[in-house]
Amino acid sequence: MSTPNLAARDVTLSVNGARVSVPLGATVAVAVAMAGQACRVSVSGEPRGALCGMGICFECRVSINGKRHCRSCQIVCEPGMEVETDE
Amino acid sequence: MNSDSQQRFDVLVIGGGPAGMAAAALAAESGSRVGMVDDNASAGGQIWRRALNGVETVEAARWSERLRSANVTTSFGKRVFDQPETGVLLAEGDDDLCELRYQNLVVATGARERFLPFPGWTLPNVMGAGGLQAMVKSGLPIRGKRVVVAGTGPLLLAVAAYLRKQGAEIRIICEQASWIRLAGFGASLWKHPAKVSQGLQLRKELASVPYATNSWPLAAHGGQRLESVTISRNGKTEVIPCDFLACGFHLVPNVELPLLLGCQISGGYVQVDDLQQTSIKGIFCAGEPTGIGGVELALVEGQIAGLAAAGESKRARSLFGERRKTQHFARLLDRTFRLRPELKDLSSAETIVCRCEDVPCSRLREHKSWRAAKLYTRCGMGPCQGRICGPATQFLFEWNPDSVRPPVLPARVESLASLAKSN
Numbered sequence: 103m104s105t106p107n108l109a110a111r112d113v114t115l116s117v118n119g120a121r122v123s124v125p126l127g128a129t130v131a132v133a134v135a136m137a138g139q140a141c142r143v144s145v146s147g148e149p150r151g152a153l154c155g156m157g158i159c160f161e162c163r164v165s166i167n168g169k170r171h172c173r174s175c176q177i178v179c180e181p182g183m184e185v186e187t188d189e
Numbered sequence: 190m191n192s193d194s195q196q197r198f199d200v201l202v203i204g205g206g207p208a209g210m211a212a213a214a215l216a217a218e219s220g221s222r223v224g225m226v227d228d229n230a231s232a233g234g235q236i237w238r239r240a241l242n243g244v245e246t247v248e249a250a251r252w253s254e255r256l257r258s259a260n261v262t263t264s265f266g267k268r269v270f271d272q273p274e275t276g277v278l279l280a281e282g283d284d285d286l287c288e289l290r291y292q293n294l295v296v297a298t299g300a301r302e303r304f305l306p307f308p309g310w311t312l313p314n315v316m317g318a319g320g321l322q323a324m325v326k327s328g329l330p331i332r333g334k335r336v337v338v339a340g341t342g343p344l345l346l347a348v349a350a351y352l353r354k355q356g357a358e359i360r361i362i363c364e365q366a367s368w369i370r371l372a373g374f375g376a377s378l379w380k381h382p383a384k385v386s387q388g389l390q391l392r393k394e395l396a397s398v399p400y401a402t403n404s405w406p407l408a409a410h411g412g413q414r415l416e417s418v419t420i421s422r423n424g425k426t427e428v429i430p431c432d433f434l435a436c437g438f439h440l441v442p443n444v445e446l447p448l449l450l451g452c453q454i455s456g457g458y459v460q461v462d463d464l465q466q467t468s469i470k471g472i473f474c475a476g477e478p479t480g481i482g483g484v485e486l487a488l489v490e491g492q493i494a495g496l497a498a499a500g501e502s503k504r505a506r507s508l509f510g511e512r513r514k515t516q517h518f519a520r521l522l523d524r525t526f527r528l529r530p531e532l533k534d535l536s537s538a539e540t541i542v543c544r545c546e547d548v549p550c551s552r553l554r555e556h557k558s559w560r561a562a563k564l565y566t567r568c569g570m571g572p573c574q575g576r577i578c579g580p581a582t583q584f585l586f587e588w589n590p591d592s593v594r595p596p597v598l599p600a601r602v603e604s605l606a607s608l609a610k611s612n
Contacts, residue, residue, distance in 0.1 A: 124328055129328065
């Protein structure tokens with residue numbers, strides 16, 4: 103029996119141009135946190151990250167493949183996704 | 190709107206947590222054509238959210254199987270945002286719009302955490318207790334991270350135990366309720382043996398983690414993200430360095446959809462009769478929106494609502510006894526974890542209350558009502574539409590939320606445009 107190849111189960115995407123690998127099934131909010139980034143900048147200029155983790159607070163919104171205002175905690179990472187924070 | 194995005198159901202269930210799953214399964218098993226719609230990527234709601242590295246609980250798996258074998262049409266990643274006419278709801282997916290027609294409706298929209306503002310609560314890595322748990326279940330690495338868990342309610346213990354099992358270092362659990370209230374809660378649990386054994390299990394899993402009653406967060410500190418938390422621990426102030434603050438003040442029901450539908454709400458909860466029917470005939474409600482009572486109550490209410498919506502009132506009545514027993518637990522929760530008035534003073538003048546529009550506490554104090562605050566400060570007018578600051582201002586200023594207007598969640602312009610066209 104072969105041992106499972108954990109690396110093969112990772113998904114690689116980009117957050118603000120930097121490559122990030124996350125476990126298969128991880129959400130975009132997780133990828134942003136693993137990249138050490140905040141999700142957005144508030145109207146008065148504060149960095150913000152996910153708060154509720156369940157799609158209600160809208161604090162985790164980012165741009166995904168050019169589409170703005172995506173709630174990153176509700177969206178699962180796909181290979182090659184391009185995520186931009188600070189929208 | 191194209192025709193294949195229209196669906197018709199005898200019973201439509203909004204929400205795929207325990208209450209919604211039970212309602213959908215029982216209605217479908219009774220022979221009704223049933224649809225179940227949820228905003229999340231899969232069934233189970235928040236309580237049965239499955240971790241990437243985890244398996245379903247036995248009970249969640251049992252209900253998933255019942256949904257499958259009863260042929261419920263499920264649809265995930267869909268947000269209901271409007272009711273253009275009676276018996277019709279509109280839901281938006283990532284790239285599509287669907288029209289859902291129903292004879293009877295079961296609203297099982299669950300609950301969210303209550304957040305209270307305090308200095309620094311907007312820093313990244315200050316999250317809800319359930320919020321951090323959901324993120325970790327979705328893949329966020331937590332091994333070796335220092336976590337302070339704070340707020341109120343039984344969720345704090347469950348979250349702390351889960352995070353610890355995943356390798357987090359739980360620095361402390363701060364519960365705002367007094368020791369006396371909690372002792373009373375423990376003493377009243379003899380009627381709920383399942384809860385006692387869950388409690389003992391959690392206690393075992395949290396051995397050596399400090400659990401402080403009469404304690405709450407005073408401020409979170411950090412630059413780009415959280416670095417430490419100041420807590421009030423039984424009257425004394427303490428600073429605790431940490432990577433995450435998991436902070437939630439019990440739960441508030443999601444009543445935006447029932448409000449939009451015109452269901453009567455009282456004391457923040459959807460009013461229902463014995464058969465879980467709301468003030469509107471043919472619209473039923475089950476689970477947390479009728480009162481925060483936990484998963485057992487949600488399941489029995491869901492079963493009653495599902496049976497009643499499918500015209501099986503007699504069978505629904507056979508579950509009334511079970512519901513009565515679990516309702517007792519809901520009342521205990523309410524009493525034990527009521528928020529203490531000191532928490533109203535946590536915000537300073539500059540503390541942001543509305544995170545969407547960055548409205549500080551000082552600007553809100555000038556106003557007498559939620560409506561006035563919305564008009565003059567934009568509080569509650571951002572993308573979350575008051576879902577976070579609404580319950581906070583309700584506690585801080587005793588403001589009551591007013592009516593909701595469609596769309597109840599931000600919707601794409603194309604979705605709204607096609608709605609206008611169909612009108």
